[in-house]
Amino acid sequence: MIEPELARRIAAEHGTPCYVYSQAWLELQAARMLAFPNAYGLTVRFAMKACPSAAILRIFQKAGLHIDASSGWEVHRALRAGFEPAKISLSTQELPDDFAELLTRGIEINACSLDQLECIGRARAGHAIGLRFNPGQGSGGTGKTNVGGSDSSFGIWYAWADQAAAIAATHRLRVVRIHTHIGSGSDPAVWQEVANASLALVARFPSATILNLGGGYKVARVSTEKETSPVIVGAPVRAAFEKFAAEHGRKLHLEIEPGTFLVANAGAVLASVTDVVRTDQRTFVKLDSGMTEILRPSLYGAQHPIAFYPVKESTSLVDTVVVGHCCESGDLITCAPGDAETIAPRRLPKVVSGDLALIGGTGAYCASMSAKNYNSFPEAPEVLIGRDLAVHLIRRRQTLDQMLANEVVPEGL
Numbered sequence: 050m051i052e053p054e055l056a057r058r059i060a061a062e063h064g065t066p067c068y069v070y071s072q073a074w075l076e077l078q079a080a081r082m083l084a085f086p087n088a089y090g091l092t093v094r095f096a097m098k099a100c101p102s103a104a105i106l107r108i109f110q111k112a113g114l115h116i117d118a119s120s121g122w123e124v125h126r127a128l129r130a131g132f133e134p135a136k137i138s139l140s141t142q143e144l145p146d147d148f149a150e151l152l153t154r155g156i157e158i159n160a161c162s163l164d165q166l167e168c169i170g171r172a173r174a175g176h177a178i179g180l181r182f183n184p185g186q187g188s189g190g191t192g193k194t195n196v197g198g199s200d201s202s203f204g205i206w207y208a209w210a211d212q213a214a215a216i217a218a219t220h221r222l223r224v225v226r227i228h229t230h231i232g233s234g235s236d237p238a239v240w241q242e243v244a245n246a247s248l249a250l251v252a253r254f255p256s257a258t259i260l261n262l263g264g265g266y267k268v269a270r271v272s273t274e275k276e277t278s279p280v281i282v283g284a285p286v287r288a289a290f291e292k293f294a295a296e297h298g299r300k301l302h303l304e305i306e307p308g309t310f311l312v313a314n315a316g317a318v319l320a321s322v323t324d325v326v327r328t329d330q331r332t333f334v335k336l337d338s339g340m341t342e343i344l345r346p347s348l349y350g351a352q353h354p355i356a357f358y359p360v361k362e363s364t365s366l367v368d369t370v371v372v373g374h375c376c377e378s379g380d381l382i383t384c385a386p387g388d389a390e391t392i393a394p395r396r397l398p399k400v401v402s403g404d405l406a407l408i409g410g411t412g413a414y415c416a417s418m419s420a421k422n423y424n425s426f427p428e429a430p431e432v433l434i435g436r437d438l439a440v441h442l443i444r445r446r447q448t449l450d451q452m453l454a455n456e457v458v459p460e461g462l
């Protein structure tokens with residue numbers, strides 16, 4: 050929650066909508082993840098897809114985190130932000146054209162399919178690689194963020210481990226890492242089960258010394274949600290690593306790659322109320338933001354806290370439907386949990402046009418994953434409240450010229 054005076058200052062200086070991040074919060078979450086229980090060493094990789102702004106990357110770099118990149122583009126973005134190649138690991142659905150060059154530069158890679166493994170082997174025989182497996186079960190906060198099990202295309206199906214080993218052997222690839230990631234917002238009990246299943250996969254690859262257990266650690270954006278405690282979820286996994294070492298004589302290094310946990314509650318979107326309209330049934334508050342900045346409610350039925358800063362304080366609470374500015378009835382922020390299409394009004398203070406609103410829990414998968422430029426709204430700026438409590442602009446608002454820069458109208462049209 051941002052103090053009303055600060056919210057008004059940010060709105061006056063940077064306009065709305067505007068993403069606002071807290072450096073102190075980002076650093077606190079990084080420290081919590083760096084304390085993840087482990088038996089023989091830990092690397093925490095920031096799943097940068099969650100929030101890839103250079104300033105955020107720089108904060109995590111200074112905190113000692115490494116990077117999980119999900120595309121070649123993300124790798125280049127992390128390099129430009131100053132990460133050393135050896136601290137970047139790529140697990141991708143689409144092998145970039147320049148992957149062999151990236152490997153030569155020292156980027157690490159997890160082959161996410163048998164085809165990818167074959168391509169890597171042909172281009173870089175003898176290289177050290179990781180294998181991302183689909184461990185046969187998944188778990189996510191929603192069906193759209195569950196990336197394990199028979200219905201998921203992510204990773205090499207666990208039962209094809211022998212085929213993976215054979216391809217690796219053909220190209221003399223050294224399998225140094227086994228990787229699993231079963232979903233975002235995963236059930237901690239399922240995550241722990243999969244950690245054990247992943248150890249069984251490591252046992253089949255004698256050269257593997259690293260186990261990456263992915264991300265997916267839950268945060269509580271609203272009071273009905275429960276955070277996954279790294280200390281609680283990690284303790285039995287540390288014990289499992291110790292048991293594995295006793296049985297196999299291999300002390301495995303643990304990698305985890307949280308995105309959501311590190312950034313979700315460190316960010317909020319500051320917006321303005323642009324209109325209040327009523328039907329016989331509903332009071333709608335319209336914002337100058339919506340799916341252009343925060344797609345998660347429309348995509349997942351995600352719940353985000355909403356606070357208003359009414360200029361004229363009022364004690365009366367109104368059943369309010371908060372909607373975004375896009376020409377879509379689906380641009381609904383107060384949807385029902387897990388049900389993007391159902392309106393779920395909230396008791397909120399009465400507001401009028403011009404009042405400010407703050408949508409919380411929007412640090413992860415919002416600036417990086419939104420319906421950018423829909424209705425030709427420009428990308429919103431991002432600001433960071435620094436350790437010094439000063440407000441730093443970390444990404445400017447997009448201009449109309451930038452939005453149109455790549456358009457070409459053929460001659461004669």
Ligand SMILES: Cc1ncc(COP(=O)(O)O)c(C=O)c1O
Nearest residue numbers: 096230233234264265307308309
């Ligand atoms: C391979 C991989 N690792 C880590 C993450 C981060 O997940 P989360 O943001 O839920 O922690 C993702 C998210 O999609 C992922 O695909």
